[in-house]
Amino acid sequence: MALNRIGTVSSAWRYPVKSMGGERLASAEVTLQGISADRMFAYVQATSRSPFPWLTGREMAAILQYRPEWETGDGGRPSLFVRTPSGGRFAVGSDELKSELERESGREIYFLPNYRGSFDVAAITFMTNATVNGIAELSQTPPEPGRFRMNFYVETGGNRPFQENEWVGKVLRLGDGARVAITEKDKRCAMITLAPHGGAPVTPVLAAVARENEAYAGVYGSVLTPGTVNEGDEVFVEV
Secondary structure (H helix, E strand, O other): OOEEEEEEEEEEEEOOEOOOOOEEEOEEEEEOOEEOOOOOEEEEEOOOOOOOOEOOOOOOHHHHHOEEEEEEOHHHOEEEEEEOOOOOEEEOOOHHHHHHHHHHHOOOEEEEEOOOOOOOOOOEEEEEHHHHHHHHHHHOOOOOHHHHOOOEEEEOOOOOOOHHHHHOOOEEEEOOOEEEEEEEEEEOOHHHHOOOOOOOOOOHHHHHHHHHHOOEEEEEEEEEEOEEEEOOOEEEEEO
16 A cells, blocks of 8 residues: 655644643654543533533633643552642542533533543544644634644645645554544534634634635544654555
């Protein structure tokens, strides 16, 4: 099988608690369920009957400022804590963290651990740096990859945005042999109007994506072959 090189992995990310801050990974373990520990925990709106019932930045913009912190306990087992915007630090799933989120969001919630990950559509996401920069130019906003909450950003060496559209239906190979089938484009919502560092929503971002690419930015994938992916690894399309 031939491989067509399309670029390199410029950064890899995971989000241990859905809609909270992310972690940049020098090395990512890609499993059949996605990146290990990605979206492993979530808070869910107790009264929601929506197919997307999670508590996210759409309901509580400040949730983006809650940061995951891992701590190795007895026996070398890592535990996850969450640093709040006010400087508090609570174990994920604790009554203290749940109470604060309910108070700040004004919603009744419950904690949902899920080793398979609480994903909107699929377990792995990709976006090119050209798309990040192109959206920033189109919307007259700073280029901020964090607002898109993708797992992998790919440096292609070009400046044409939305080239990920062409990967749908193809298989990417990266790292030490990880293979991901790109299944569909990522339809974006109001989440991408929220700056990852906080502040007021920047609505031109979603408007620009809707105008230029029918509100799609980035792509979803399903893992075919697990593997380790490092920053700087080459990315290929199977042809």
